[in-house]
Amino acid sequence: MSSCAIDLTAHNPNGAAGKQRAANAPPQDAPEKCILVGLRVRNDGGAGNGLHAYTAEESLNELEELARGAGAEVLGKTLQSRNAPDPVTLIGAGKVREIKHWAAECNPDFVLFDRNLSPSQQRNLARGTECRVLDRTQLILDIFARHAHTSEGRLQVELAQLNYMLPRLAGRGAAMSRLGAGIGTRGPGETQLETDRRRIRSRIDKLEASLEKVRATRKLQRDRRTAAMVGAVALAGYTNAGKSTLFNALAGANVLTNKKMFATLDPTIRRLSLPSNREVLLCDTVGFIRNLPTTLVKAFRATLEEVSEAAMILHVVDIAAPQRRGRMEEVERLLAALGSSGKPQLLVLNKCDLLTPDERAAACAAERSFAAAVKVLCVSAKTKEGIAELPAVIDEFLPDDRVVRSRFRFPFEDGGKLAFLYERGQVIERRDDEAGVEVLADVPESVERMLSAHRRGRGAAAPPSGSSPPAHDSR
Numbered sequence: 001m002s003s004c005a006i007d008l009t010a011h012n013p014n015g016a017a018g019k020q021r022a023a024n025a026p027p028q029d030a031p032e033k034c035i036l037v038g039l040r041v042r043n044d045g046g047a048g049n050g051l052h053a054y055t056a057e058e059s060l061n062e063l064e065e066l067a068r069g070a071g072a073e074v075l076g077k078t079l080q081s082r083n084a085p086d087p088v089t090l091i092g093a094g095k096v097r098e099i100k101h102w103a104a105e106c107n108p109d110f111v112l113f114d115r116n117l118s119p120s121q122q123r124n125l126a127r128g129t130e131c132r133v134l135d136r137t138q139l140i141l142d143i144f145a146r147h148a149h150t151s152e153g154r155l156q157v158e159l160a161q162l163n164y165m166l167p168r169l170a171g172r173g174a175a176m177s178r179l180g181a182g183i184g185t186r187g188p189g190e191t192q193l194e195t196d197r198r199r200i201r202s203r204i205d206k207l208e209a210s211l212e213k214v215r216a217t218r219k220l221q222r223d224r225r226t227a228a229m230v231g232a233v234a235l236a237g238y239t240n241a242g243k244s245t246l247f248n249a250l251a252g253a254n255v256l257t258n259k260k261m262f263a264t265l266d267p268t269i270r271r272l273s274l275p276s277n278r279e280v281l282l283c284d285t286v287g288f289i290r291n292l293p294t295t296l297v298k299a300f301r302a303t304l305e306e307v308s309e310a311a312m313i314l315h316v317v318d319i320a321a322p323q324r325r326g327r328m329e330e331v332e333r334l335l336a337a338l339g340s341s342g343k344p345q346l347l348v349l350n351k352c353d354l355l356t357p358d359e360r361a362a363a364c365a366a367e368r369s370f371a372a373a374v375k376v377l378c379v380s381a382k383t384k385e386g387i388a389e390l391p392a393v394i395d396e397f398l399p400d401d402r403v404v405r406s407r408f409r410f411p412f413e414d415g416g417k418l419a420f421l422y423e424r425g426q427v428i429e430r431r432d433d434e435a436g437v438e439v440l441a442d443v444p445e446s447v448e449r450m451l452s453a454h455r456r457g458r459g460a461a462a463p464p465s466g467s468s469p470p471a472h473d474s475r
Contacts, residue, residue: 237316239287347373
């Protein structure tokens with residue numbers, strides 16, 4: 001695990017879990033070893049929500065993928081079945097003893113639970129197993145900390161970590177209190193635990209203030225784009241669906257791509273020219289995952305607002321994923337929480353190169369009924385199959401800066417503006433006379449506004465995007 005991981009046992013170094021951790025500490029460059037623990041609740045629909053919920057086995061497999069992505073070596077995994085989660089230890093005292101004996105044999109650095117544990121459950125499990133205990137949220141926070149490369153990303157991760165840590169500070173108490181000196185100050189004084197909490201709350205306040213400045217800056221940038229009528233298209237999807245590879249294929253960018261989950265954390269924005277000569281901003285954002293920690297959602301509000309403020313969303317799906325529809329439903333749930341459920345959405349089924357033609361046709365047909373999408377496309381960002389069609393589809397359904405047919409007149413001395421019209425629009429008719437040049441063209445509304453001094457009125461309605469006008473000499 002990375003050095004940014006939250007170590008809750010550090011607040012009780014003399015406890016059994018703290019001693020066990022010190023004895024098991026691996027060399028600095030060696031991967032940490034762990035065992036995974038999941039919980040299957042009988043008569044429960046699964047580990048997720050909706051009709052296509054994850055089974056406990058699928059959820060544990062996803063946890064294993066996350067753990068390996070964080071650099072850990074998985075020694076083994078176990079699944080406990082219960083009628084209901086145990087409020088004390090989640091998995092029951094008998095299973096805790098079993099894990100304790102197992103850990104004594106294989107000597108893991110920590111035990112990782114596929115649930116979000118309460119502070120008391122985490123302390124009870126650490127005492128019962130005599131191992132360091134981490135839950136799903138801590139693992140995801142650690143992965144985010146590894147991949148936060150910008151100052152904004154580091155601020156957001158630190159805020160999420162501190163909000164997670166605050167209710168879990170325990171173990172020092174009055175034995176480490178600082179006594180007062182002088183009249184009115186005698187007594188137990190302020191305990192170290194209280195001091196830690198005060199310092200964390202102070203740091204949280206500073207981080208929130210810094211991130212509010214980030215939000216204000218991003219809002220100012222979006223307002224400028226809105227004023228210039230430059231629409232934004234956000235890529236959203238489950239982590240490891242291939243969003244960054246698709247982003248690179250569309251925008252000609254070189255964003256890091258990796259098979260590990262959450263390889264891309266910081267948002268990246270690039271300009272994309274559409275067939276109508278409209279320009280949009282394409283935004284690659286952090287991937288979603290089932291049970292995304294609420295502390296991360298709140299901390300990454302400034303980043304996730306790029307999705308909520310976009311004019312259109314490309315929902316990227318790994319078509320070969322075994323739990324494809326469950327992941328789609330989880331992304332839709334998070335988009336709804338961000339206020340983005342009503343936006344035009346293209347469903348992009350990525351990694352079609354991994355399927356046979358028959359499997360691909362069946363998967364595409366199955367997802368065409370997906371109600372949230374205005375259109376479904378099957379592509380491979382890796383082999384570039386279907387990528388050329390995407391800009392035209394975006395052009396067709398993008399609501400911002402729509403294309404209109406307008407008539408313009410330019411004197412000969414304004415040749416630069418005429419050239420700009422040819423660059424950003426599609427010329428339908430051109431007539432030259434002694435006074436200048438009259439042009440009928442399909443242009444984005446933003447271009448029409450820039451050339452408003454030369455506009456002579458609207459023509460007939462513009463044809464659908466992607467139609468080819470007759471060629472003309474721009475002279």
